[in-house]
Amino acid sequence: MKIVLAVVGKMAGGYLSKGIEDYTSRLKHYVPFEIQYIADAKNTKKLTQEQQKTVEGSNILSAIDNSDYVSLLDEHGKQYTSMEFAKYIEKKMSTIQRRLVFVVGGPYGFSPEVYARANEKISLSSMTFSHEMIRLIFTEQLYRAMTILRNEPYHHE
Numbered sequence: 001m002k003i004v005l006a007v008v009g010k011m012a013g014g015y016l017s018k019g020i021e022d023y024t025s026r027l028k029h030y031v032p033f034e035i036q037y038i039a040d041a042k043n044t045k046k047l048t049q050e051q052q053k054t055v056e057g058s059n060i061l062s063a064i065d066n067s068d069y070v071s072l073l074d075e076h077g078k079q080y081t082s083m084e085f086a087k088y089i090e091k092k093m094s095t096i097q098r099r100l101v102f103v104v105g106g107p108y109g110f111s112p113e114v115y116a117r118a119n120e121k122i123s124l125s126s127m128t129f130s131h132e133m134i135r136l137i138f139t140e141q142l143y144r145a146m147t148i149l150r151n152e153p154y155h156h157e
Contacts, residue, residue: 001092002032002099003142006063007135008056008106009040016132023139030146031093035135038063040106049108057111060103068099070118072110073134077121082155085141086148104134 011017020035027033041047041055064070069092071077080088092100102122105114115121124137147154 001096004034004036004099004101006036006101007104008038016136019136020139023143026143053108053111056106057114060114068101069096070101072118072121073104074121075123077123079123082144086145089145090149
């Protein structure tokens with residue numbers, strides 16, 4: 001199984017990018033992992049929020065295969081502790097054959113079509129974070145889950 005973090009838009013660079021690169025490099029020792037960049041909507045000043053979600057939704061759907069298991073990182077999703085998330089990953093690793101795709105949407109969330117395609121929603125927090133911060137938080141939590149599953153001394157309960 002491969003884990004993919006599909007994200008709308010590119011990173012601006014800077015200190016968050018360095019953290020994401022660090023955790024991405026660490027993750028490769030545990031599981032095939034990649035960040036997949038999805039084009040964001042262009043000329044957004046001419047688009048309503050719904051139109052922007054539709055354009056980005058179409059781009060997201062074209063990047064997802066029919067055989068992918070899709071989990072949206074969404075504020076209304078299920079929340080896990082780090083230990084629970086590790087168990088979630090362990091279960092998915094034993095049941096999913098191809099790709100487990102976690103999707104970070106654009107600034108206004110997901111289109112109804114993306115919600116309809118998703119297998120589930122996960123929330124990383126009740127708080128709102130920038131999309132760039134979510135990329136860092138997610139890659140760190142995925143790395144943490146891997147170390148928990150291997151009983152390595154990274155996570156402390």
